[in-house]
Amino acid sequence: MPTKADLxxxxxxxxxxxRRGDKVMIIAGKDKGQEGFVAAVSAKEGRVIVxxxxxxxxxxxxxxxxxIKHRKAKNQGEKSARIAIPAPLHISNVMVLDPxxxxxxxxxxxxxxxxxxxxxxxxxxxxxxxxSK
Numbered sequence: 001m002p003t004k005a006d007l008x009x010x011x012x013x014x015x016x017x018x019r020r021g022d023k024v025m026i027i028a029g030k031d032k033g034q035e036g037f038v039a040a041v042s043a044k045e046g047r048v049i050v051x052x053x054x055x056x057x058x059x060x061x062x063x064x065x066x067x068i069k070h071r072k073a074k075n076q077g078e079k080s081a082r083i084a085i086p087a088p089l090h091i092s093n094v095m096v097l098d099p100x101x102x103x104x105x106x107x108x109x110x111x112x113x114x115x116x117x118x119x120x121x122x123x124x125x126x127x128x129x130x131x132s133k
Contacts, residue, residue, distance in 0.1 A: 014043040017107040017118060018091055019129060024050060025104045028093040031064050035097065039086075047088035065089050098122045 002010075018024065022038045036052035039061070051061040063086030073080045095104035098120040105122040118127045 014046075016041065016043055016046075016091060017109075018048060018094065018096060021129070022127070023097040024048075024094040025097055026050060026064060026089065026093060027095050027104065029065060029089065034064050036064050037061075038094075040088075042088065045088070046091045048091055048094060049086050049088050050094060051086065096120070096127065098125070099127060100125050 020038050020041055024038055025035050026032055036050040038048050039051045040049040050064045052064055054060055054062045065087050066084040067087045069083045069085055071081045071083055096107055098105040100123040105120040107118050108121050109116050110119055
């Protein structure tokens with residue numbers, strides 16, 4: 001039996017303006033001013049993971065907002081290690097880049113035909129959805 005909170009959540013799904021694949025700029029925190037793309041979005045927690053493209057290896061993007069995790073050696077032959085992993089950022093700390101100017105812009109929604117599309121408020125251009133992989 002679903003609880004009252006579950007029913008409320010199903011009736012009003014969380015709608016975010018930032019989606020996976022969007023080009024964004026970090027506007028707050030230790031990586032302020034860095035540009036990258038959204039790798040994952042958690043609508044429930046309101047957080048995103050941002051990566052930037054690696055010029056040396058296109059297959060392996062570099063994480064932004066990294067935190068160091070210390071891994072202790074479990075066996076005699078293993079070594080302990082410090083691993084850099086991407087930490088999620090709050091959605092309010094990133095802004096989508098305007099497709100026309102490449103500068104951060106707020107987003108809006110408008111109807112085009114029968115579809116609701118996102119657009120950059122600075123230039124008025126619609127933001128194309130990234131192809132899902």
